[in-house]
Amino acid sequence: MRAHAETPPAESPALSDAEDMLTSRGPTPEQQPCDPVEALDQLNIELGKLREAGSDSALYRAHALQPQLFDDAHKKSFLHTENYVVKAAADRMVAYWEARAELFGEEGMLRPMDKSGALKDEDALALDRGVIQLLPQKDLDGHALIFYDPSRHDTKSCYSNESMLRVIWYIMHVAMEDPATRDNGFVLIVYPKQCTPEQIDRDIIAKGSAIIGSVMPLPWRGFHICHPCSSYNKYFPLVKMLSPTEIKDNIAVHFGTDEHVLQCMASYSLPADRLPKELGGMEELEYSKWISDRKEAEGEDALRVPTPPPARAEPESADEVMEDAPTSPQGSVTVSSTAARAGTAKASSGVAARSGTAKASSGVAARSGTASLRSGTASPRSSNASPASSSPSATAPSPPAAPKSSSAAGKTRRPGRKGDARMHRAVTVKIENADKSLVEALQDGGFNFDGLNEKGRPHHEVFDQDGVSLMQRKNQLLRRIRVEKKKKKEESEAKGDD
Numbered sequence: 001m002r003a004h005a006e007t008p009p010a011e012s013p014a015l016s017d018a019e020d021m022l023t024s025r026g027p028t029p030e031q032q033p034c035d036p037v038e039a040l041d042q043l044n045i046e047l048g049k050l051r052e053a054g055s056d057s058a059l060y061r062a063h064a065l066q067p068q069l070f071d072d073a074h075k076k077s078f079l080h081t082e083n084y085v086v087k088a089a090a091d092r093m094v095a096y097w098e099a100r101a102e103l104f105g106e107e108g109m110l111r112p113m114d115k116s117g118a119l120k121d122e123d124a125l126a127l128d129r130g131v132i133q134l135l136p137q138k139d140l141d142g143h144a145l146i147f148y149d150p151s152r153h154d155t156k157s158c159y160s161n162e163s164m165l166r167v168i169w170y171i172m173h174v175a176m177e178d179p180a181t182r183d184n185g186f187v188l189i190v191y192p193k194q195c196t197p198e199q200i201d202r203d204i205i206a207k208g209s210a211i212i213g214s215v216m217p218l219p220w221r222g223f224h225i226c227h228p229c230s231s232y233n234k235y236f237p238l239v240k241m242l243s244p245t246e247i248k249d250n251i252a253v254h255f256g257t258d259e260h261v262l263q264c265m266a267s268y269s270l271p272a273d274r275l276p277k278e279l280g281g282m283e284e285l286e287y288s289k290w291i292s293d294r295k296e297a298e299g300e301d302a303l304r305v306p307t308p309p310p311a312r313a314e315p316e317s318a319d320e321v322m323e324d325a326p327t328s329p330q331g332s333v334t335v336s337s338t339a340a341r342a343g344t345a346k347a348s349s350g351v352a353a354r355s356g357t358a359k360a361s362s363g364v365a366a367r368s369g370t371a372s373l374r375s376g377t378a379s380p381r382s383s384n385a386s387p388a389s390s391s392p393s394a395t396a397p398s399p400p401a402a403p404k405s406s407s408a409a410g411k412t413r414r415p416g417r418k419g420d421a422r423m424h425r426a427v428t429v430k431i432e433n434a435d436k437s438l439v440e441a442l443q444d445g446g447f448n449f450d451g452l453n454e455k456g457r458p459h460h461e462v463f464d465q466d467g468v469s470l471m472q473r474k475n476q477l478l479r480r481i482r483v484e485k486k487k488k489k490e491e492s493e494a495k496g497d498d
Contacts, residue, residue, distance in 0.1 A: 033084040043075055046090040058101035058109060059094055066110050077182060077217035096215045103166055113173040114298045119166055121438050122478055125471065126163040128459055129154055130287040132171050135189075135276065137283065140269035143221050144175045144186040146212075147276060147285075151194035153201065158475045161203050168208050172216050174294070185219030187270070188212065191278055192235075193227035200235050209242035220244060222268065225253045226261055226279055288458040422446035427480045438474045447473060 034042050051060055063070050075093070082088035100109045104118065111117030119127065131152045135145035153164070175181050192200070213220055223243060228236070240248050252268065254261040258280030262272050265279070275281025426445030430436060436444070439452070449470050451462050459470040 034079075034086050036079075036084055039079045039084045039086060039089075040072060040075060042086045043079060043089055043093075046086050047093070050090065050094065057094055057098060058106075059097040061101070061106070062097055062109060069110075074217075077176075080183070081217045081219050092215065092217065096217065099211060099215045100169075103162065103169060113170065115170065115294065116298060118170045118173070120163070122159055123163040123166050123170075124438075124459075125154075125157055125159040125474060125478075126167045127170070127291070128471065129157075130285075131164065132168055133285065133287055133290070134171055134175050135274070135283065135285075137274045138181075138184075139187055139222075139274060140271065141221075142180060142184045144178065144181040144184070145270075145274065146171070146175065146186050146188045148188065148190045149195075149278065150190075150192050150199045150201075151196075153195070153199045153204075155196075155198045157471075158478050161201065161207075164204055165207055165211065168211055172212065172218060176216075176218055182218065185221040187222035187224070188220065189270075189275075189279075190223075190225045190239075191227060191276075192225070192229045192232070195229050195231075197231045197234075200229075200231050202235070202238060205235055205238055206242060209239060213242065213244045213247065220247055223247050223251045224265065224268065224270075225251065226265070228253060228255065291458070423476060423480060426477055427484055430477065430481055431484065438477055439470065442470075442473050442477060449473075 047059070050057070075089075078089040078093045078096075079086070082092055097109070103109075104111070108117070115127075129152045131149060133147045133149075135147050138144055175186055220243075225232075225236070225239075236253075240251060243251065252264070254264045262275070262280050265275060266272070272281045274283060276283045276285050278285070422442075422445045424445070426441045426447070429444045430438065430441035433441070439449075443449075447464050449462050449464050452470065459474065462470040464470070464473060
């Protein structure tokens with residue numbers, strides 16, 4: 001059964017949030033696949049040409065510091081993703097590294113792409129939401145399944161869009177741990193049925209699509225949008241524009257009842273026993289357990305920032321830059337060893353990608369062989385089909401009401417306010433000890449949390465003595481730290497003016 005359902009044309013929506021958005025950088029007709037036996041040598045030559053042309057990309061900066069990350073397995077992953085079209089593989093490597101440098105910084109891009117290296121303390125708040133998840137089972141064709149549910153996005157939380165993009169990056173690297181997934185690729189399933197207009201963030205859609213489709217060395221094999229929400233016509237044109245060529249013309253959009261959608265998905269080798277219950281399937285998503293298992297597998301210091309690697313002298317020539325590096329345990333094909341995906345693009349506020357060098361001002365940009373999309377250039381489509389009726393979404397249990405306690409002055413005490421001495425101490429501890437986690441800083445400040453050490457229990461279900469969840473406390477602490485740092489910066493600038 002064919003489930004693809006594009007909607008008829010309508011007026012173009014404003015896309016001002018993505019003036020320069022990334023379109024597919026797929027191979028042009030004149031680019032032919034290379035013999036796999038010769039592909040690696042040809043890729044080294046192509047990357048060497050970029051270096052000789054004066055490219056100052058993150059790829060070459062990373063290679064100068066950590067050449068062992070650029071082993072054959074790392075390079076072959078890009079060749080495989082681009083079907084051994086050498087130029088396209090080189091462009092993807094370049095884009096990967098530039099995006100990695102932008103998201104994680106010059107030091108962070110060299111760290112392992114596990115939670116200890118890739119994610120910061122504040123990113124844990126975004127990770128805990130479970131907006132993007134790797135499903136336990138694959139489809140019948142052996143493709144990994146990535147499940148994206150924008151209704152889990154917390155618009156009131158203090159985590160940034162950059163945090164959510166780093167989480168997307170991390171989840172993709174977890175998928176790449178499996179050799180079969182690196183070979184067969186993945187299928188993306190989007191479930192926006194329960195989301196509100198505020199949860200549809202164009203910035204995350206644009207940059208997240210670029211990461212998934214045009215940066216990661218992982219083949220994208222299928223794309224399903226199940227139960228589009230009322231804001232479908234606002235985001236679908238953007239999603240389609242940012243999908244690779246081989247995907248954008250085959251996006252399957254599934255409307256109707258749960259039973260009908262399940263029948264459609266089954267025709268794509270996605271039976272109900274592989275799909276989450278949110279879609280009417282049989283798979284129970286135990287995300288908190290998955291987080292706990294990842295933490296155990298990666299070590300208890302999962303959100304600590306390791307010491308950056310020592311610098312290495314600049315290479316003397318392009319030959320030195322692109323010569324094969326010895327295979328290392330830090331090889332880029334596992335989640336704990338992915339500091340080698342290249343990029344020559346520069347972006348001020350978006351994930352940038354282009355052949356050679358790209359620049360994006362407020363979105364995701366692609367140059368050199370790709371169309372540059374600006375505000376209003378997309379033709380949206382409006383749907384005549386009615387989305388399926390809503391069903392209750394899985395929500396976190398409501399925390400108990402915070403008990404009121406009177407201070408000496410008879411005023412109601414509001415935990416976490418400016419006058420809370422515990423939060424003052426926690427802020428001081430965290431600022432003076434950057435390696436401490438947010439939870440440790442809160443505990444050192446005097447907060448006690450019941451159930452914190454229970455395995456698999458998410459932080460939004462852990463409460464302190466005042467009935468405030470641990471997630472809320474971490475949000476409060478992050479806000480206070482930002483305010484404190486801003487205050488100190490302003491005071492320092494004021495002294496400088498004097």
